[in-house]
Amino acid sequence: MxxxxxxxxxxxxxxxxxxxxxxxxxxxxxxxxxxxxxxxxxxxxxxxxxxxxxxxxxxxxxNPSQSMVDARTITVPRGFDGHYHLTLDINGTAVPFIVDTGASQMVLSRRDAARAGLDPEALDYSMAANTANGIVRTAPVTLDRVALEEITDRNVPAVVNGGAMESSLLGMTYLGLYERIEIRNGELVLMR
CATH class of the missing domain: 1.10.287 (Helix Hairpins)
Structure with missing residues (x-):
C-alpha cells in the first residue's frame, strides 16, 4: 500500500x-x-x-442479448417489445437493428448511416420503397464491413432511408446470407 x-x-x-x-x-x-x-x-x-x-x-x-453459440450459430432472444434486436458492427461502429423479415433490404436510418461513416447528405436518394407509412426515398450504399459477433461480411448492399426512422432494419439482403433462419422457444437462431 x-x-x-x-x-x-x-x-x-x-x-x-x-x-x-x-x-x-x-x-x-x-x-x-x-x-x-x-x-x-x-x-x-x-x-x-x-x-x-x-x-x-x-x-x-x-437484459438478454445476442450470443454466439458456436463459430456458425448466433441466438437472439425476443425483446420485451416482441421484436428481435441485433447489434452489428458496421465499418467499426456498433449499430442496433430490428430484425424485419418483411423488409427486402438492410435499411439504415440517416443517423446510423452517419455513425457508420457515410454522409447521408451526399447520398443519391434515387430509389423508392413502399413502407407501412407510404413511399420513402432511399439511397443505395455498399457497406465495406459488416460483422455479427465473429461472422464478418464484406461489401454488403444496403439502403439509407431518406425519411424519418427510429431504428435501422435488418432485412432480407443481410438475412439471406445465412443458410438457416429459425425461430424457436422465443429465440431467433441464425446459422451460417
Missing part, C-alpha cells in the same frame, strides 16, 4: 468512527432500534456488493 492509500484509509476509518460515534451518542437511549437499523443497512450494503459481483452472471437473464 502506498502512503496515499494509507492516508485515505485512515481518513475513511476516522470518518466512519466519527459518524458511528455520533450515531451511538444520539441513539444511546434506544440501542436496540439502532442495532436493528445498523443491521438492515449492513444487509443492504452486502446485497449491493453481491449484486455487483454477480452482475455478469445474471445480466443475460435481466
Amino acid at each position: 502506498s502512503t496515499d492509500q494509507i492516508m485515505q484509509l485512515t481518513y475513511l476509518v476516522l470518518l466512519g468512527a466519527a459518524i458511528g460515534g455520533s450515531a451511538i451518542v444520539a441513539g444511546r437511549s434506544n440501542m436496540g432500534k439502532m442495532a436493528q437499523q445498523a443491521a438492515i443497512w449492513a444487509l443492504i450494503f452486502v446485497g449491493v456488493i453481491g449484486a455487483y459481483g454477480l452482475w455478469e452472471d445474471i445480466r443475460q437473464d435481466v
Whole structure:
C-alpha cells in the first residue's frame, strides 16, 4: 500500500468512527432500534456488493442479448417489445437493428448511416420503397464491413432511408446470407 492509500484509509476509518460515534451518542437511549437499523443497512450494503459481483452472471437473464453459440450459430432472444434486436458492427461502429423479415433490404436510418461513416447528405436518394407509412426515398450504399459477433461480411448492399426512422432494419439482403433462419422457444437462431 502506498502512503496515499494509507492516508485515505485512515481518513475513511476516522470518518466512519466519527459518524458511528455520533450515531451511538444520539441513539444511546434506544440501542436496540439502532442495532436493528445498523443491521438492515449492513444487509443492504452486502446485497449491493453481491449484486455487483454477480452482475455478469445474471445480466443475460435481466437484459438478454445476442450470443454466439458456436463459430456458425448466433441466438437472439425476443425483446420485451416482441421484436428481435441485433447489434452489428458496421465499418467499426456498433449499430442496433430490428430484425424485419418483411423488409427486402438492410435499411439504415440517416443517423446510423452517419455513425457508420457515410454522409447521408451526399447520398443519391434515387430509389423508392413502399413502407407501412407510404413511399420513402432511399439511397443505395455498399457497406465495406459488416460483422455479427465473429461472422464478418464484406461489401454488403444496403439502403439509407431518406425519411424519418427510429431504428435501422435488418432485412432480407443481410438475412439471406445465412443458410438457416429459425425461430424457436422465443429465440431467433441464425446459422451460417
